[in-house]
Amino acid sequence: MGVSTLETILIDDAEYLHGSDDGPPRKTSEDIIQSRAQNGFACREIPVKETKKVFRSEDENGYKMVNQYVHLGKIGSGSYGKVVLYRNIKDGKLYAVKVLNKPYMMKIRVVRSETAMTDVLREVSIMKMLNHPNIVNLVEVIDDPNIDKFYMVLEYVEGKMVCDNGLEEATARNYLRDIISGLMYLHSHNVIHGDIKPDNLLVTSTGNVKIGDFSVSQVFEDDDDMLWRSPGTPVFTAPECCQGSAYHGRASDTWAVGVTLYCMISGQYPFLGDTLQETYDKIANDPVQIPDDMNPQLADLLQRLLCKDPGDRITLQAAAEHPWVAGDKGPVPEFFCRCGFGRRKRNDFREEVQ
Structure with a gap:
């Protein structure tokens, strides 16, 4: 779990869930999920046994x-x-x-x-x-x-993780398209994964990527994706999450996608120190090292995904349309699920960008 000090800390989010003096208490993930189920927002035709x-x-x-x-x-x-x-x-x-x-x-x-x-x-x-x-x-x-x-x-996903060493660009692009597709679906359903990394991205025998391990995931309400609890794995932690303060979940997931892409291409972490604190210092302060001979479109995408300022960081929707991601196949297509919730969120996003 990522934290802002040398040792793992416990972050008490009770005050955050209590809400402000001017507003109602913030709903938990469990409350939101229960409410969504009661309102008929379900993607599955066959329920979990x-x-x-x-x-x-x-x-x-x-x-x-x-x-x-x-x-x-x-x-x-x-x-x-x-x-x-x-x-x-x-x-x-x-x-x-x-x-x-x-x-x-x-x-x-x-x-x-x-x-x-x-x-x-x-x-x-x-x-x-x-x-x-x-x-x-x-x-x-x-x-x-x-x-x-x-x-x-x-x-059971019988394949492997997305990378053990550096991948060819074409393979990395195909994997990234699947990652973006799955993560856009999650975000459209107000789910923050919280631990995107190669270990949690499994490749099937047919070469498709599946996102797994939702053990630190959270659900948010409306458009309020502000979270307190430190996400996932330190080397994939976004700069804004290293401060021990609130952060936007979607932007932090997007940063982790950038770190994952860097790992897939280079076989190395973009920011890694000898200690946990040194790793966080590098994440927060060091520029990402891009090889001079890297494909300019890929370099541009990495720079945008690994932007220190979450407000300036590229969104997943924009990444889905980025020239390097689109390649010869075009932008990552939307996934149309059977529930009305994700469809409503996609329409809201279209209205925002128009």
Whole structure:
């Protein structure tokens, strides 16, 4: 989690949620999601399955099972749990299952008023709303009150992360178009991802990118995307988030897209110090280093994405139309979802720019 001092700090957003003396209290992400569901704003035709009972067994080969899922092995780990590959015996498909320990999560304070389990439940609530080809799909949640484990059954992306080393421009462009498409969809639905980085951008076997890990994501109301809690991962943190004060979520996500693009092209971070504080100092003060032989259009895009001033930083919508992003395919197309909420937000944006 990005912070403004040498060590991780807890930011108490209670005062921020309380609102000003002149206005009503600020709604939480959970309140906004519940209100949106009650008003029929849902992108999914098939809702996320919710299971309240866990049955443990073994298949005919001795592999452990949780309900209809056969345990095949650990494929990753996160801050609070592990990711395990399971096969569903009913449809034969593979799924990535995030396995979390509820008692442990409830002991971890992420801010004074919330635990890590609060983050998990928020992540589930957000993912229940989403349906986009460039976003990892949540299939089922298994939460048995009689056991300590909490299971999030996700679609399995069998490919890789967007970059291990530098990529060819054409590949980086294709990946970036998918990232922008998925993130524009999120922002049009008032969702801030908060942790855009290569680790959370998975490439399918067909070369499409899917955005995953919504563990620090937030939902905002109307057009107020002001947040307090420090986002994501330090080297992807925007300059305005290094100060420990409020920041605009959409602009900080856009900065992280710029850092990700820089990593995809160069295989390196644009700002990295020997310590956390030095990294933040570089993010806030150092100019981005652009090689002299870089494609001028790409260099221009990076400069605009990695603009220190969030007010002058290029927006995602403008980035979607940037000449380097458009290439031979044209601007990144809009995604038309079945809910009215995202469509209404897109129309609002068109009126603003006209």
